[in-house]
Amino acid sequence: MALVSLVHRAPMRSRRDDVPEGLAVDRALELSVCGLGGALIPPPRTLDEAVEGLATTYDDRAARRLRRFAEVSDGAFVWTRESDGVYRLGRLAGPWDYDASPGAAAADLVHVRPCAWARTAFAENDVSAATAYSFSRGGRNFQRIRDPRVEPATLALWLESEG
Numbered sequence: 380m381a382l383v384s385l386v387h388r389a390p391m392r393s394r395r396d397d398v399p400e401g402l403a404v405d406r407a408l409e410l411s412v413c414g415l416g417g418a419l420i421p422p423p424r425t426l427d428e429a430v431e432g433l434a435t436t437y438d439d440r441a442a443r444r445l446r447r448f449a450e451v452s453d454g455a456f457v458w459t460r461e462s463d464g465v466y467r468l469g470r471l472a473g474p475w476d477y478d479a480s481p482g483a484a485a486a487d488l489v490h491v492r493p494c495a496w497a498r499t500a501f502a503e504n505d506v507s508a509a510t511a512y513s514f515s516r517g518g519r520n521f522q523r524i525r526d527p528r529v530e531p532a533t534l535a536l537w538l539e540s541e542g
Contacts, residue, residue: 386529388510389413389457389469392519393487401462403488413457413469413494414478415448415521416487417441422479429477429490445490448521449475456533457494458510458524466501466510468537469494499540507532 391403393416407413417437423429426449434442457469473493483489503511509526510533 385451386456386458386510386524386533387451387521388513388524389459389521390514390519391415391459391488394519395487398485398487403486404459404461404467406482406486406488407459407491407494408461408467408496410491411494411496412478412488412491413459413471414488414491415445416489417445418484418487418489419477422477424477426475429475444520445475448490449492456530456537457521458506458513458533460514461500464503466503466506466514467496468499468501468533468540469496470537497537497540499536501536505536 391407391414392400393403395416403414403416417433419429419432419436423432430442430446433445451471453471453473455471457471459467459469461467471492472495475490475492478489478491507526507529509524509529513524
């Protein structure tokens with residue numbers, strides 16, 4: 380696994396109004412996954428089926444979001460925030476899968492990838508300004524944090540937390 384990789388924000392906030400904020404993040408940390416919502420019936424067996432199902436059931440944007448998420452390289456860093464505002468840092472560690480369990484549906488966290496989460500939680504003043512800014516804008520999309528300073532800052536925090 381490369382030491383320096385791309386960095387993404389992963390808010391894991393459902394687009395469904397009936398899902399409590401923070402439920403998906405709590406589930407992701409508990410199960411060592413990172414993911415997106417968008418339940419599909421029947422559950423897809425492949426990524427292509429999932430992308431097609433999202434395009435049909437939701438829209439093309441949802442399908443493109445899933446494809447981008449699934450194509451991010453293993454080892455890429457992801458930042459999320461717990462409901463109390465602390466930041467959590469993880470590294471993607473495997474391919475896309477569909478979680479058809481009732482808990483995944485309840486949290487709207489069904490499109491998942493294995494993720495190794497750091498043991499340390501970080502306050503806002505610990506993370507890079509670019510990371511904090513990416514969350515301050517709001518939004519629910521998984522997306523790359525493009526500031527060139529974010530990669531070395533994130534790597535340093537990862538190494539510190541794993542030390």
